[in-house]
Amino acid sequence: xxxxxxxxxxxxxxxxxxxxxxxxxxxxxxxxxxxxxxxxxxxxxxxxxxxxxxxxxxxxxxxxxxxxxxxxxxxxxxxxxxxxxxxxxxxxxxxxxxxxxxxxxxxxxxxxxxxxxx
Amino acid sequence: xxxxxxxxxxxxxxxxxxxxxxxxxxxxxxxxxxxxxxxxxxxxxxxxxxxxxxxxxxxxxxxxxxxxxxxxxxxxxxxxxxxxxxxxxxxxxxxxxxxxxxxxxxxxxxx
Numbered sequence: 001x002x003x004x005x006x007x008x009x010x011x012x013x014x015x016x017x018x019x020x021x022x023x024x025x026x027x028x029x030x031x032x033x034x035x036x037x038x039x040x041x042x043x044x045x046x047x048x049x050x051x052x053x054x055x056x057x058x059x060x061x062x063x064x065x066x067x068x069x070x071x072x073x074x075x076x077x078x079x080x081x082x083x084x085x086x087x088x089x090x091x092x093x094x095x096x097x098x099x100x101x102x103x104x105x106x107x108x109x110x111x112x113x114x115x116x117x118x
Numbered sequence: 119x120x121x122x123x124x125x126x127x128x129x130x131x132x133x134x135x136x137x138x139x140x141x142x143x144x145x146x147x148x149x150x151x152x153x154x155x156x157x158x159x160x161x162x163x164x165x166x167x168x169x170x171x172x173x174x175x176x177x178x179x180x181x182x183x184x185x186x187x188x189x190x191x192x193x194x195x196x197x198x199x200x201x202x203x204x205x206x207x208x209x210x211x212x213x214x215x216x217x218x219x220x221x222x223x224x225x226x227x228x229x
Contacts, residue, residue, distance in 0.1 A: 006160075034216075043206065043221045044161070093160045105149040105168070105210040107217060109160035 003027050004096050006110035013084055014118055021079045021113045023094030029074035030096035034107060035067075038091045050077040084117045091115075124207050124220030131197055132228050139205060139223040140191040147209030150183050150190040151217065155204045164205075165192070197227050 003026040013019050023033055031052045036044040048069050049057040056069035066088075068080040077096075081088055091114055095107040124141045131137060141150070149168055153161035165176050167183035167190060174181055180193045190209075194201055204224050208217040 004160075041224075043219050046216060049216065091158075095160075105213060105215075105217075106151060106163055106166050107208075108163060109153075112158070112160045114158070 002096075002098050002106075002108040004094065004108050004110040006094055006113050008113060009111060010114045010116075012116045012118065015085050016083055019081045019084055019115060021081075021092055021094075021115075023077045023079070023096070023110050025075045025096040025098075025108075028096070028098045030077075031074060031099065032097050033071060033077040034095045034097075035069060035077075035079050036093045036095065038093060038112075040091075044093065047079075081115065084115070086117045089115055089117045122207060122209055122218055122220040124223055126223060127221070128224040128226070130226045130228065133197060133199060135197055137194040137197055137201070137225060138191060139207075140189060141207035141209070141220045142189040143209060143218075144188070145211070146187040147211050147218075148187070148213065149210040150181070151208040151210070152179075152181050152190070152192045153206045153208065155206065155222075157203075161206055194225075197225075199227050199229055201225060202227050 005024045007022045033050040035047045038044050047062045050069050050071040052071045058064045071077040091112050093112040095109045122141050122143050151166050152164045155161040165174050165181040170187050171185050172183040178195045204222045206222045207220040210217050
């Protein structure tokens with residue numbers, strides 16, 4: 001159980017275009033999902049907390065107009081990188097937290113999306 | 119904000135050797151989590167610890183939640199080549215709150 005998927009796994013786009021990444025919890029409902037960004041050989045940097053039915057909470061320094069998050073259902077959150085530029089190239093990973101009381105602090109991660117902006 | 123110091127940064131060991139890594143913090147956490155990340159993939163949860171002093175095993179992996187709630191360690195016994203990867207610790211202070219991640223320990227196992 002606790003499987004999280006992401007789509008696409010890789011995307012290459014031209015500078016100035018927008019890219020949407022989907023994160024789905026496959027076998028549980030998640031009221032909270034998280035979006036991370038990871039640079040090579042570095043740790044995970046939390047970008048925002050996605051809350052079902054309400055606005056996302058962004059970390060300091062993350063532009064909410066640049067990284068649009070929508071959590072419209074209990075199994076789907078989307079991250080849209082708007083007007084992408086080469087510096088947005090990175091590995092984006094989502095995670096979801098199951099509602100089970102015995103594991104309420106555990107996050108389960110998706111396989112990640114490699115974004116390359118040319 | 120809360121920060122985690124994870125050490126060592128990297129380890130190069132021979133197959134069959136035991137491995138130990140740890141995380142320390144200046145502030146307390148109520149949950150400690152250990153993850154493994156393979157190249158190009160998302161982290162996979164290895165062990166979750168919820169009580170100070172708790173010692174939990176998952177196969178050849180053993181992790182402990184420090185009594186002070188400011189540290190945790192992960193041991194891997196009899197390492198094998200597939201143990202190669204980056205291991206991350208994470209601490210959670212508030213129940214259902216954000217996780218704070220360490221910088222990772224990169225493990226290389228020589229056959």
